Amino acid sequence: MAGQKRNIRLLVEYDGTFYHGFQVQDDPSLPTIQGELEAAIKTICGETIRITGSGRTDAGAHALGQVVNFHTYSSVPIERFGVALNSVLPRDIRVKRAESVPLCFHARFDAIAKTYIYIVDYRPCASTFLRNYVYHVPQALDVAALRKAAELLVGTRDYASFQTSGSSARTSTRTVYDLRVEADDGMIKFIIRADGFLYNMVRNIVGTLLEVGKGKLMAEEMAAILAARDRSQAGPTAPAQGLYLVGVEY
Amino acid sequence: MAGQKRNIRLLVEYDGTFYHGFQVQDDPSLPTIQGELEAAIKTICGETIRITGSGRTDAGAHALGQVVNFHTYSSVPIERFGVALNSVLPRDIRVKRAESVPLCFHARFDAIAKTYIYIVDYRPCASTFLRNYVYHVPQALDVAALRKAAELLVGTRDYASFQTSGSSARTSTRTVYDLRVEADDGMIKFIIRADGFLYNMVRNIVGTLLEVGKGKLMAEEMAAILAARDRSQAGPTAPAQGLYLVGVEY
Numbered sequence: 362m363a364g365q366k367r368n369i370r371l372l373v374e375y376d377g378t379f380y381h382g383f384q385v386q387d388d389p390s391l392p393t394i395q396g397e398l399e400a401a402i403k404t405i406c407g408e409t410i411r412i413t414g415s416g417r418t419d420a421g422a423h424a425l426g427q428v429v430n431f432h433t434y435s436s437v438p439i440e441r442f443g444v445a446l447n448s449v450l451p452r453d454i455r456v457k458r459a460e461s462v463p464l465c466f467h468a469r470f471d472a473i474a475k476t477y478i479y480i481v482d483y484r485p486c487a488s489t490f491l492r493n494y495v496y497h498v499p500q501a502l503d504v505a506a507l508r509k510a511a512e513l514l515v516g517t518r519d520y521a522s523f524q525t526s527g528s529s530a531r532t533s534t535r536t537v538y539d540l541r542v543e544a545d546d547g548m549i550k551f552i553i554r555a556d557g558f559l560y561n562m563v564r565n566i567v568g569t570l571l572e573v574g575k576g577k578l579m580a581e582e583m584a585a586i587l588a589a590r591d592r593s594q595a596g597p598t599a600p601a602q603g604l605y606l607v608g609v610e611y
Numbered sequence: 612m613a614g615q616k617r618n619i620r621l622l623v624e625y626d627g628t629f630y631h632g633f634q635v636q637d638d639p640s641l642p643t644i645q646g647e648l649e650a651a652i653k654t655i656c657g658e659t660i661r662i663t664g665s666g667r668t669d670a671g672a673h674a675l676g677q678v679v680n681f682h683t684y685s686s687v688p689i690e691r692f693g694v695a696l697n698s699v700l701p702r703d704i705r706v707k708r709a710e711s712v713p714l715c716f717h718a719r720f721d722a723i724a725k726t727y728i729y730i731v732d733y734r735p736c737a738s739t740f741l742r743n744y745v746y747h748v749p750q751a752l753d754v755a756a757l758r759k760a761a762e763l764l765v766g767t768r769d770y771a772s773f774q775t776s777g778s779s780a781r782t783s784t785r786t787v788y789d790l791r792v793e794a795d796d797g798m799i800k801f802i803i804r805a806d807g808f809l810y811n812m813v814r815n816i817v818g819t820l821l822e823v824g825k826g827k828l829m830a831e832e833m834a835a836i837l838a839a840r841d842r843s844q845a846g847p848t849a850p851a852q853g854l855y856l857v858g859v860e861y
Binding site: 374375376423452453454455457486487488489490492494 | 705
């Protein structure tokens with residue numbers, strides 16, 4: 362067991378439906394992604410360690426490409442790490458890749474950009490198969506207006522109006538590199554890439570853009586909403602189940 | 612409550628992941644689709660009734676268009692039935708349509724054809740989001756061979772080699788009208804339409820076709836397998852989670 366100290370980076374996919382979010386909770390009986398990963402690492406490596414994620418994800422939100430890292434002294438060969446962890450992890454959490462990285466690598470501090478996808482289903486009838494994987498909004502949406510509003514949210518801006526209180530971020534300025542709206546066959550995909558995200562920022566942006574799609578807000582009002590730096594000026598928070606952390610760039 | 616006797620037909624979609632199949636079990640603590648539908652009808656109509664399904668589906672198998680019927684004396688307007696039942700049903704069972712039909716209609720005896728879809732994912736890495744919705748076979752499959760074998764299973768034949776024992780069917784002859792194999796992007800969809808299906812017939816056909824896809828059986832062997840009328844000559848039973856009852860024709 363006693364090998365050299367190594368820093369392991371995992372690329373993790375998870376279905377967040379049955380979890381109380383990524384981060385371990387004060388009540389250890391609440392299942393979390395972090396808790397499951399740490400328990401699996403304890404089984405495989407024999408070490409009680411704390412992992413570092415690129416950031417939290419909300420209860421019910423998903424990840425296609427969450428990144429975590431941890432230090433270990435175990436001698437498990439790196440090429441066996443993924444298979445070994447998957448053999449003990451629940452089936453709704455999968456390690457897609459495991460690699461050794463320099464000891465200095467930190468999944469949160471070293472992240473330079475993240476991409477999220479949010480999926481809205483606006484067909485009249487909800488599919489039961491998608492109940493935990495999309496936000497069902499059974500009404501006509503003006504996709505052109507919504508796309509115009511989305512364009513106004515791209516850039517380096519103060520996104521305080523899209524930040525749910527309770528966050529400890531030092532500044533609410535972020536750079537949104539890209540906010541694409543893909544509509545097809547009754548489904549809308551919001552694809553948003555930024556250097557960082559405030560608490561609930563994607564869900565608040567999507568909730569606001571949907572108000573534009575419904576005709577309750579005008580696309581042109583986005584500038585005023587941003588300038589207000591006031592959460593109450595923007596739309597509601599879209600629910601967690603439509604949200605996916607797609608990838609983290611380092 | 613005391614209205615005229617009516618016969619109600621429901622079109623039902625369900626995610627079978629958490630159910631012990633369609634049919635009520637001897638142990639009433641085991642959740643079933645039928646049990647949930649009957650409980651919902653009791654709540655809405657105030658009647659303890661038994662529903663008739665077009666047929667059973669296995670534990671873990673799904674339906675996009677299961678059809679059931681039941682007789683009721685309740686005076687709930689037909690146009691409110693679907694919404695009312697959905698308001699008390701679990702979210703993984705949805706009534707897509709409710710209609711009044713002649714009293715003689717019987718969901719099982721009057722069915723003249725059914726269509727099932729079976730989905731195989733043969734990409735190297737399984738998606739955790741599909742774990743309950745496809746059969747993951749992480750290896751290269753010869754789709755052309757598999758398609759050739761599928762063609763040999765179409766027609767009016769004795770499908771005894773594809774029937775799991777324990778069924779009470781009088782004859783094992785059925786007519787498979789169509790067995791299409793659609794392959795795209797690492798996924799294979801088997802679409803099979805027949806006048807009726809033996810116990811586990813779709814899952815046994817798919818399990819056998821996959822043996823052809825893997826090169827363990829030759830497409831040409833299908834004729835001999837059919838002729839043998841012997842379950843042990845065909846391939847294994849594919850798991851339930853890839854199976855969907857798509858629709859029933861009357």
